Amino acid sequence: MNSSVLAGEFVARGRSESCSVIDMHGHYGPFWGIYLPKPYADGMLDSMDLCGVSATVCSSHSALVDQERGNREMAEVVKQHPGRFYGYRVVNPNYPKQAAKEVERYPEDAGFLGFKFHPDQHSYPLTGEGYVPALQYAEAHRLVVLTHSWGHSEYDGPKLVQQVAERYPQVTLIMGHSGYGEWDAAFAAARDCSNVYLDLTAAYRVNGIIARMVKEVGSQKVLFGTDLPWFDPHWAIGSVCFSRITDEDRHNILHRNAERLMAPFRATPRAQ
Numbered sequence: 001m002n003s004s005v006l007a008g009e010f011v012a013r014g015r016s017e018s019c020s021v022i023d024m025h026g027h028y029g030p031f032w033g034i035y036l037p038k039p040y041a042d043g044m045l046d047s048m049d050l051c052g053v054s055a056t057v058c059s060s061h062s063a064l065v066d067q068e069r070g071n072r073e074m075a076e077v078v079k080q081h082p083g084r085f086y087g088y089r090v091v092n093p094n095y096p097k098q099a100a101k102e103v104e105r106y107p108e109d110a111g112f113l114g115f116k117f118h119p120d121q122h123s124y125p126l127t128g129e130g131y132v133p134a135l136q137y138a139e140a141h142r143l144v145v146l147t148h149s150w151g152h153s154e155y156d157g158p159k160l161v162q163q164v165a166e167r168y169p170q171v172t173l174i175m176g177h178s179g180y181g182e183w184d185a186a187f188a189a190a191r192d193c194s195n196v197y198l199d200l201t202a203a204y205r206v207n208g209i210i211a212r213m214v215k216e217v218g219s220q221k222v223l224f225g226t227d228l229p230w231f232d233p234h235w236a237i238g239s240v241c242f243s244r245i246t247d248e249d250r251h252n253i254l255h256r257n258a259e260r261l262m263a264p265f266r267a268t269p270r271a272q
Helices: 005-013 039-050 067-080 096-108 128-140 158-167 183-192 209-216 232-239 247-267
Strands: 019-029 055-060 087-090 112-117 143-149 172-179 196-199
Touching: 005 096, 005 112, 005 232, 019 039, 019 112, 019 232, 019 247, 039 055, 039 196, 055 067, 055 158, 055 183, 055 247, 067 087, 067 096, 087 096, 112 128, 112 232, 112 247, 128 158, 128 196, 143 158, 158 172, 158 196, 172 183, 183 209, 183 232, 232 247
Parallel strands: 019 055, 055 087, 087 112, 112 143, 143 172, 172 196
Antiparallel strands: none
């Protein structure tokens, strides 16, 4: 029997008044080849409000193809919905001149935590030269980088994430999807590198994995993420609520860790 107060609140009301939720891995806009029913701000806010997600940190889908247009689109959403949407600026290493411009433009927009990398989508290794300008900037300004990662990927497997984390110790590196499927290497990276965090996006679907993360890495190194608008946040929240962990762990995962990482970006002006 689950004795969690938070689980009881979510089951009874679909949300909790005593536990905020912050989603550190969202997207914005439609995606080619698939139907997403609520890909824009109003629909995403409906989903967030229904289950008590106070804020989502997003990157634009379109920025994966057109960095400038997609990042500009994300900046407008963040501007229109302050405190509800925060942003990651996407850089595409296959177009280094444009990527360098996106790094230079970073200070223009408030409400951004750092950069989003998708090495698998761009078929470009995380350790490659194309990511260096963004990583150097993030290192100098102590920014957050959310990188896609997947088990045994030649572009963004957990061992590559660890290599980058060791080169850039001032960058908070979120391992998107927690190196899905290559769990031991992902957990080792999070244990060995103080700047590496695990991300629940997609991983929460694996039975028992959240409890294992907490046992092997600690709940202070696990961040809540959903891939919204791809998936219903209730599913992800339920996975946290019904994992064999404590309510203290649930608070860490659902909001406290994110609040700690986001605090500098909420409280101080953009670094120039």
